[in-house]
Amino acid sequence: MRRESTENSAEGEPLVGDGVTPGIVRVGDTVRRPRRPFTATVQSYLAHLQASGFTDAPTPLGFDDHDREVLSFVPGEVPREPLPAAVRGPEVLVALAHLIRRLHDASWGWSPPADAVWFSMPGRSGAPQPPIDGPPELVTHRDYCPGNVVFRDGVPTALIDFDLAAPTTRLYDIANAMYWWVPLWDPRDRPAGFRDLDAVERVAVFADAYGMTGDQRSRLIPLVRRMVARFHRTARAAAEVDPVFRRLWDEGVNVRMPRAEAWVDSEAPRLSAAVERPPSGS
Ligand SMILES: Nc1ncnc2c1ncn2[C@@H]1O[C@H](COP(=O)(O)OP(=O)(O)O)[C@@H](O)[C@H]1O
Ligand SMILES: [Mg+2]
Incomplete structure (x- = not known):
């Protein structure tokens, strides 16, 4: 063998x-x-x-x-940042939402071992971060950056790098995936092929494909704002103690994160309106 x-x-x-x-x-x-x-x-x-x-x-x-x-080893192609224009189509968001929905359904009800240990960001001295979305519902992936998504035939087909898996909510996981793949960034910081896309519309496409409930839809954008603000804070704290995070910070995270936070805050009303609109056809 x-x-x-x-x-x-x-x-x-x-x-x-x-x-x-x-x-x-x-x-x-x-x-x-x-x-x-x-x-x-x-x-x-x-x-x-x-x-x-x-x-x-x-x-x-x-x-x-x-x-x-x-x-x-999971066969397929893994995109690198910046995301190539080839993955800007709505079919990519739809396939990713379906994949995450299946992951959630498979994870639902699993109880981690009593001695479970979860990832914590450098600079947090091992303490788990307090939840920003209420009590955890399930264990799931929590880190849908491009390098953790495997494509086959042009669409997301599998997930790798479960290092950040931990108890959380379905909604937090959805917010994380949207952050990377809509993406929920200031247009100036988006990959070239993504700047002209309508982020508001893409959030709704993902929400419909996942099959988000009305309750999830009404809580999504407030959670996105808390999540992006926390990304900013934790990236800064990690950069102070860890050389890898320091390099990422100096290479642009220091500019991107405050801009993402400001963009999400200013677009929140439009994003909420789009995601709370009933799915077309219903
Ligand atoms: N199980 C796997 N199957 C296929 N490719 C993998 C696998 N694990 C890692 N890789 C490749 O290695 C890269 C880095 O691995 P990853 O586990 O994502 O580590 P990192 O913590 O550095 O993000 C991935 O982006 C992917 O290209
Ligand atoms: Mg990875």
Whole structure:
């Protein structure tokens, strides 16, 4: 078996995504990633997803002799920032919303292990962030940046990098996906192919494809505002203590985050009106 023959190898083809996690390699049809405090918890969540029939995520395969986690390699293309114009179509938002809806439905009801450990941002000294959307409902992915979404045939088909998985709400996860893929940024900071798109309309497209309830729709944009404000605060705090986050901050997050916060605040009435409009055809 291919995996056995490479089991003891520290070698492999380096996989560099957003440059957040060093030491990720591909070995045959597996990916090896350094073990972190939350890794075993994430693997138990991935095992639950597999068992419940959600197969559009890596299969957890335990740990190797180099104390790395082993995951199945998910075939497809992973876009890099800035998002290419090829992924600006509404069919991409629709497929992503369907994928996340299926992930939520598969995650619903899963109880994490009693000794679960979750990711925390550098600069937070291990303390979990207080929820900004009420009590958690489920464990889910929480980090739909482009480098964590696998495309096949031009649309999102699978999710990888569950490092930020943690108890949260469906609504928070939806807000996170919209932030990256609408995207909910100041037009000046959007990728070139996305500046002329109507963000307001795209929020409604995603909401309809997910099948958001009326209650979720009325709470979405206030949550988006709290989420973007928190992204700004936590990115700044992490930059003070962590070299990787410092580099990201200096390379543009320092300009982008305050602008995203201001843009979301000023567009909130239009965004709310679009998402609270009943889906066409109903
Ligand atoms: N299981 C996987 N299947 C396919 N590609 C993967 C897998 N895990 C990682 N990759 C590739 O490696 C890149 C970086 O891995 P990721 O787990 O997202 O780490 P980071 O924490 O750096 O974002 C991804 O963007 C993707 O291209
Ligand atoms: Mg990633």
